[in-house]
Each structure stands twice: as C-alpha cells, then as structure tokens.
Amino acid sequence: MQIMIDIDAEEPLFAQLMAEIKLAVSTGTISPGDSLPSIRQLANDLNLNNKTVAKAYQLLERDKIIATKGYRGTFVHPEAKENVDFDLNAWVSNQLDQTIQACRNQGATDSEIRIAFTNIMQNKIRGGH
Amino acid sequence: MQIMIDIDAEEPLFAQLMAEIKLAVSTGTISPGDSLPSIRQLANDLNLNNKTVAKAYQLLERDKIIATKGYRGTFVHPEAKENVDFDLNAWVSNQLDQTIQACRNQGATDSEIRIAFTNIMQNKIRGGH
DNA sequence: CTATGTACCATGTGAATAAGTGGTACATAG
DNA sequence: CTATGTACCACTTATTCACATGGTACATAG
Numbered sequence: 001m002q003i004m005i006d007i008d009a010e011e012p013l014f015a016q017l018m019a020e021i022k023l024a025v026s027t028g029t030i031s032p033g034d035s036l037p038s039i040r041q042l043a044n045d046l047n048l049n050n051k052t053v054a055k056a057y058q059l060l061e062r063d064k065i066i067a068t069k070g071y072r073g074t075f076v077h078p079e080a081k082e083n084v085d086f087d088l089n090a091w092v093s094n095q096l097d098q099t100i101q102a103c104r105n106q107g108a109t110d111s112e113i114r115i116a117f118t119n120i121m122q123n124k125i126r127g128g129h
Numbered sequence: 130m131q132i133m134i135d136i137d138a139e140e141p142l143f144a145q146l147m148a149e150i151k152l153a154v155s156t157g158t159i160s161p162g163d164s165l166p167s168i169r170q171l172a173n174d175l176n177l178n179n180k181t182v183a184k185a186y187q188l189l190e191r192d193k194i195i196a197t198k199g200y201r202g203t204f205v206h207p208e209a210k211e212n213v214d215f216d217l218n219a220w221v222s223n224q225l226d227q228t229i230q231a232c233r234n235q236g237a238t239d240s241e242i243r244i245a246f247t248n249i250m251q252n253k254i255r256g257g258h
Numbered sequence: 259c260t261a262t263g264t265a266c267c268a269t270g271t272g273a274a275t276a277a278g279t280g281g282t283a284c285a286t287a288g
Numbered sequence: 289c290t291a292t293g294t295a296c297c298a299c300t301t302a303t304t305c306a307c308a309t310g311g312t313a314c315a316t317a318g
C-alpha cells in the first residue's frame with residue numbers, strides 16, 4: 001500500500017488519508033482482515049502528526065472501514081468493502097441540502113439559516129432573545 | 130407607538146426593532162393600513178443607522194407584517210395580525226434541528242455537519258475533493 | 259427641491275470555527 | 289520496557305460571518 005499525501009492540496013490531510021485508505025480497500029490493495037500500520041508508524045512514514053492520522057483512523061473506524069483492536073493494532077473491517085460505498089458525508093449533505101432548500105423556499109435568508117444552524121449546533125435554541 | 134432600543138442588549142438592533150413592531154401589531158398599538166415612519170425618520174428618532182432600520186423593514190415586509198409602497202411610504206400589512214403569529218425563524222430552526230439530529234444519529238460529527246452545511250450554503254456541494 | 263424605498267460601494271469589529279501541532283498521560287498486553 | 293489506541297490539555301493560523309456603520313446614487317412622485 002503506497003499512500004501519497006499532498007501537503008499543498010486544499011483537501012485536509014486527514015481527509016486525503018481517509019480517501020487513500022478507502023481507495024485501497026475498494027481497489028483490493030488491502031482486504032478485510034489485513035493489518036494496517038499503527039498510528040505512530042503511519043504518521044512517521046507520511047511525515048504527518050500523530051493526531052492527524054489518529055483523526056483519520058477514528059473516522060474510518062466510525063464508518064466501519066477499519067477496526068481497531070486496542071494494543072493489537074488496527075485492521076481492515078470485515079465489511080469494509082460494503083461500507084466504502086456508503087459516504088456518510090454525502091448522505092449528510094443530501095439531508096441538509098433538502099432542508100436548506102425548503103427553508104429558502106419559505107423565504108428565509110441565508111443569513112437567517114446560518115444563524116439558526118449555529119444556534120442549534122451550540123444547543124442554544126434560544127426562543128425569545 | 131413608542132419603541133425602545135437597547136444598544137447594550139445582545140439582541141441585534143434590527144431584531145429588536147422587528148420585535149417591537151411585531152409586538153405593536155399584535156397588541157393593536159398599530160393596525161393594518163396604518164402608516165409607519167419612514168426609514169430615515171425612524172433611524173433618526175431611535176438614533177440608529179438607516180441601514181439598520183432598512184434591514185428590519187425589509188425582513189418585516191418579507192414576513193408580510195408591513196408593506197412598502199415606494200415613495201408613498203410604509204404601511205402595516207393588511208394581514209399583519211395573522212402573520213405576526215408565524216415565526217419563520219422558529220420554523221427554520223425546527224427544520225434544521227430535525228435534520229441535524231438525524232445526521233448525528235447516523236454518527237456524523239458536528240464538525241462534519243458544519244462543513245457540509247457550509248459547502249451547501251456556498252453552493253459548493255463538492256463531490257470528489 | 260423634498261422625501262420615499264432601494265441599490266451599490268466600502269470599512270471595522272467581534273466571535274466562532276477548522277485544521278494542525280505539541281505535550282502528557284493512561285490501561286492494555288506482549 | 290515497548291507498542292497499541294486513546295484521552296486530555298493548550299495553542300497558532302487562517303477563514304468566515306453577523307452586525308453595524310458610512311457614503312453615494314437612483315427612479316419615483318409630490
């Protein structure tokens with residue numbers, strides 16, 4: 001498995017790494033059960049920070065592309081090949097897009113939508129003021 | 130109609146003004162067909178900037194609380210009393226809240242939700258990278 | 259000429275956020 | 289002791305945005 005990270009790309013480093021690993025899974029370069037390099041090892045090889053690799057690994061585990069087994073290391077998830085096709089971010093984008101379009105159709109300003117969104121994300125669903 | 134604006138309040142000035150006018154409508158202080166002070170006049174009386182008052186007026190017109198008639202001035206909308214009860218911002222908040230909770234339930238990170246939201250608001254529903 | 263709403267231009271301020279870096283520490287198990 | 293993933297802490301950098309301000313200008317119609 002050879003991974004190239006472009007520091008100058010506008011795509012975040014952790015996202016690039018995620019994409020590369022997903023690609024490796026979908027192309028069969030790595031298969032379910034295969035072991036992956038440790039966070040520290042991969043960070044060292046790619047000249048990345050541990051946290052950056054850890055972030056990518058955490059998200060990949062959430063997406064059931066990989067599975068960490070604590071001190072035993074990290075492995076490709078048994079159902080990785082099925083799960084690489086599901087893009088959570090795309091799903092989220094679709095959900096949000098529908099809602100936003102509905103709000104716009106009701107006449108809401110983008111500014112108002114943004115403010116409402118921010119309030120919700122901060123659990124400040126303020127009513128009066 | 131007496132309107133008080135609190136410069137030190139955390140509520141934005143234009144929002145305060147909107148709330149005051151809505152209140153005046155719902156309490157009957159002003160009635161459909163009544164004329165409202167001009168933007169410049171009200172800005173002067175309340176010591177606000179023209180743009181701030183104009184913003185409040187524009188949003189109130191969108192919400193069909195008031196109706197501007199060009200050079201003839203601004204008036205309380207015929208159906209103002211019915212429309213003051215509908216809070217577009219609250220409706221937007223509800224829509225967004227439901228969608229966001231659904232995304233969270235799918236495992237999406239708040240950060241991911243924010244990024245997807247930002248991309249959509251910028252019409253950059255990027256697919257690849 | 260005056261007043262209406264409206265449309266541009268621009269600026270400043272403050273807050274929130276993403277991304278990444280860095281360090282320390284922990285329990286686990288070989 | 290070493291290596292695993294993981295959890296905290298704090299910090300910098302850059303971007304985006306809401307809000308408010310200021311000025312200029314326009315067509316409209318009295």
